[in-house]
Amino acid sequence: MAKLPVIPEHAPHIERAIHTALSGRRRKELAGAPSVLRMSAAGDCERNLWAGLNDIPEDKEIEPRILALFDHGNAIEVHVIRLLRLSGRNVIDVDPGTNDQFELVDFDGKEVGHIDGKIETGSRPTNRHLSLLEIKSANTKQFNMLLELGYVAWKPTYASQIQKYMGNADLPDALVIVYCKDDSRIHAERILYDPVAFFNLRGKAHRIIESTELLNRPPEAKSQYCKFCKYCNRNQWCWAPTTGANFDD
Numbered sequence: 001m002a003k004l005p006v007i008p009e010h011a012p013h014i015e016r017a018i019h020t021a022l023s024g025r026r027r028k029e030l031a032g033a034p035s036v037l038r039m040s041a042a043g044d045c046e047r048n049l050w051a052g053l054n055d056i057p058e059d060k061e062i063e064p065r066i067l068a069l070f071d072h073g074n075a076i077e078v079h080v081i082r083l084l085r086l087s088g089r090n091v092i093d094v095d096p097g098t099n100d101q102f103e104l105v106d107f108d109g110k111e112v113g114h115i116d117g118k119i120e121t122g123s124r125p126t127n128r129h130l131s132l133l134e135i136k137s138a139n140t141k142q143f144n145m146l147l148e149l150g151y152v153a154w155k156p157t158y159a160s161q162i163q164k165y166m167g168n169a170d171l172p173d174a175l176v177i178v179y180c181k182d183d184s185r186i187h188a189e190r191i192l193y194d195p196v197a198f199f200n201l202r203g204k205a206h207r208i209i210e211s212t213e214l215l216n217r218p219p220e221a222k223s224q225y226c227k228f229c230k231y232c233n234r235n236q237w238c239w240a241p242t243t244g245a246n247f248d249d
Contacts, residue, residue, distance in 0.1 A: 006107075018064075019067075019068070022068060023051050023061065026061075026062065033056070035053055036053070036111060036128075037049060037110060037111040037208060038111075038112065038113065039113025039161065039165060040161050042160045042164040043157035043159075043160025045213055045218055045228070045232065046204055046207065046208050047217050048233070049161070050214065051210050053110075057233065058233040058234055072181075076137045077135045077167060081116075081133075082136045083186075084119065084133075089120065090120035091117055091119050092118045093116065102114065102169070104168040107205065107206065107209055111209070113164065113165055113168060115169065116135045118132065118169075118173050121190070131171060131175045132173070132174035133175055134158075134165070134176045135178075136155075136176065136178045136179070137178065137180075137181050138178055138179075138180060138181065139181055140180060143178065143180040143185060144217070150189065151176050160201055163193065163194055163198050164201050166194065167195070171193065172193050173190055173191060173193055174191045175188060176191060
């Protein structure tokens with residue numbers, strides 16, 4: 001008599017429990033968090049940023065699977081810092097004044113940012129200095145695109161983020177590390193502080209904070225289904241007929 005195949009005992013309740021915990025944690029974080037601008041979102045659509053600052057809810061909750069990806073990204077940051085230290089780099093990932101993550105504050109606390117850390121750079125003792133440390137992760141497709149384009153052209157919103165960080169932290173440059181999640185390749189790139197870019201980004205933040213009326217959509221927002229708007233977390237709200245929109249000419 002033929003031997004019956006062994007049927008694997010799947011345990012989907014494990015994934016469901018993890019997803020439930022992740023969603024619950026995010027709801028608690030949002031419930032206790034003040035409405036502020038995040039420097040990490042400095043390059044995002046200012047209409048959407050204005051909506052978040054004014055407590056307009058997102059169309060729907062972030063999927064638990066995406067929350068798990070975010071959590072994975074945090075774990076990769078810890079891993080990369082450990083590797084940098086192993087290579088002999090001096091990394092400061094905790095603010096000695098607070099014994100917590102470095103926090104940046106602007107506009108009397110209405111704009112807040114948290115950086116991955118600071119790292120000592122410079123090839124000679126005479127030019128050693130502290131630089132911003134920024135760590136990202138990417139899959140193979142995105143990583144290969146990064147190698148072809150360079151960091152700034154690869155993700156302009158990431159480039160805006162680090163310019164805001166450098167300006168507020170008074171750092172002359174940034175060392176960005178991108179870790180490939182699929183094969184552990186590591187890309188490192190130095191980005192110089194651009195005072196003009198920082199000035200423009202700070203002006204954008206000021207405009208969002210001070211505006212009492214809904215801001216116009218940016219020129220890139222051609223339609224609800226265009227590349228710029230398609231994946232926005234307030235797409236339905238922004239393009240709804242009832243939204244008090246000031247339509248572009």
